[in-house]
Amino acid sequence: MPGFERNPTLYDAFCSLAERWGLGRWRGWLVRGARGPTLEVGCGTGRNLARYAAGSRVVAIEPNAVMIRVAQRRAPRGVLLVRASAEALPFRRAHFETVVSSLVFCTVPDVRAGLAEVHRVLQPGGQLRMLEHVRSTKRWIARCQDLVAPVWSWAAGGCHPNRRTEEAVEQAGFEIVPEGRRSWGTMRRFSARAAPRALGSVSRSDRR
Secondary structure (H helix, E strand, O other): OOEHHHOHHHHHHHHHHHHHHHHHHHHHHHHHOOOOOEEEEOOOOOOOHHHOOOOOOEEEEOOOHHHHHHHHHHOOOOOEEEOOOHHHOOOOOOOEEEEEEEOOOOOOOOHHHHHHHHHHHEEEEEEEEEEEEOOOOOHHHHHHHHHHHHHHHHHEOOOOOOOOHHHHHHHOOEEEOOOOOEEEOOEEEEEEEEOOOOOOOOOOHHHO
């Protein structure tokens, strides 16, 4: 799908501008809280990778071949990059203590499947740390988001401006914690704990 979010040059220019307006501080918060083996879902051009503490055990995935090549040039030594999608994570169950997601689930085609996979690879009690833009709580803004969504999604490579991502995270079996949770317009940052999976609940990936 075409769109500036799939063009590394345009994506980096947009992110650089947004980071000067405060997104950079939120990115810093996102990675500072990572503990133990960490998975970054949808690393894009790798703008978060150098922010992790030295010695961190980080694996980053990205489905776009062009973006991941740029990320490889940015990645510090020891960071492993894998081409994969959120809906089919090539890792065993309960492998990670932390999953980081930065402006990713607005573009994941199947949000429910992607979050189920994140839950699967997280240890019980592990944390999902997320930075995302979401559907506005103001009705008139949300209506505007609905109206522009088709054009915006085409122009931005599949990005959906009107997703209820926080609700989707909770429905996927996570508990959003108050500490560090922030809102700014339609932007959100938060961490969420992975609740233990119900007995007998096994994803397709676990059956492989």
